[in-house]
Amino acid sequence: MTAKAQRSSATTASRLEGVVAGLQEAALYEQRWNALSAQIDDAAGTFASRLVVASGVGGVPDFLFSRALWRGETVEEIERLYLEDYAIRDERVDRTDRMPLGCVLHNTEILTEEEQKKSPVYCDFLPCVGSNNQVCVRMRGLYGTDIIWVLTARAGRDWSSEQTGAVEHLLPHVRHFVRVRQALAAADARESSLIGLLNRSGLAVLHLDQGGCVLEANAPARELLAAGDRILQRDRQLRARSPDTDAQLGRLLSACCRKGVGGSMTIHPRGESADRAPLLLCACPVPPDLTSFDSRGVFAQILLTRLGDAPSVDTRQVARLYDLTPTESRVAGLLAEGRTVSEIAASMGRGGSTIRWHVKNLHSKLGVHRQADLVRLVLATAAATPAE
Missing domain, CATH: 3.30.450.20 (PAS domain)
Structure with missing residues (x-):
């Protein structure tokens, strides 16, 4: 490994440590998630993300929570457009319950070659609002729900092993964050x-x-x-x-x-x-x-x-x-x-x-x-x- 690569690896590791510490705090203070999402972008080499909690009971899942962020900033118009016009046409959605838990999958591993040519979400919506160069991962939430985490990188760049490794490193901590928020939200609602x-x-x-x-x-x-x-x-x-x-x-x-x-x-x-x-x-x-x-x-x-x-x-x-x-x-x-x-x-x-x-x-x-x-x-x- 070159000196430059070693410095890059050390920087990524340091950023990941900061994110993990931040996730522990965000579990109790949800308002910190947006800023933390920007830190995750820095650590994983991404620029946008979507966090979803969906019902995990067979068939097409219902979205119970959804938040899309661009460098830590909410993108309400893009979120509304997706939920109202494109979610129902997103081929990935009805495959959620078949995705292996904890497995980081690229869009090209979820969609067929034919879908990659014709999908209104993959071909039209995602490139228009940023990039279809995304990875998705499914985790188990509370109350029979699934947690879906989608991270977006710049178009035209292959995902490196360092990027996917950073995502995998954060998975248990993101899952813990969402589960604690679910439990606290339910308790507060009651x-x-x-x-x-x-x-x-x-x-x-x-x-x-x-x-x-x-x-x-x-x-x-x-x-x-x-x-x-x-x-x-x-x-x-x-x-x-x-x-x-x-x-x-x-x-x-x-x-x-x-x-x-x-x-x-x-x-x-x-x-x-x-x-x-x-x-x-x-x-x-x-x-x-x-x-x-x-x-x-x-x-x-x-x-x-x-x-x-x-x-x-x-x-x-x-x-x-x-x-x-x-x-x-x-x-x-x-x-x-x-x-x-x-x-x-x-x-x-x-x-x-x-x-x-x-x-x-x-x-x-x-x-x-x-x-x-x-x-x-x-x-x-x-x-x-x-x-x-």
């Missing part, structure tokens, strides 16, 4: 989740996974399930007492959890219950938040309300804080009470498109992207409003 807020609001709420299994339920929801005269839990699944109602409930929850289609239904009590009020069940799909490491897999939020007994949400504080119009404030409150867009439109005498326009404005003013986050913020602000 601690400060919508469940705690709804306990104070009086609404009954449950979170379901993609298979419709109950992940968590707050105290009012547990009381309704324990009563069992309208709805109950059997083998972690929500069931209705009436066979016909149970079949309808099954279809509603399946559409919400598996297809992202919300809806509502009324469930009447059976038996000798003293409380004869029907129960309104609202199923709200929860799209994955790709900016959070929380990959527990909450796919549906279920709100249960006795008809005629729904607690109203005080939106005066949120209206003042975010400069909402009276109509926006009312829509926000009704959403927080579990009403669907169509129900809000009917109650206000407006069209569904008008209500959706108001919801879009609410997302913009409150700085959120998902209806579940909007509800959480409204309830949190309402709960913090002092009684007059």
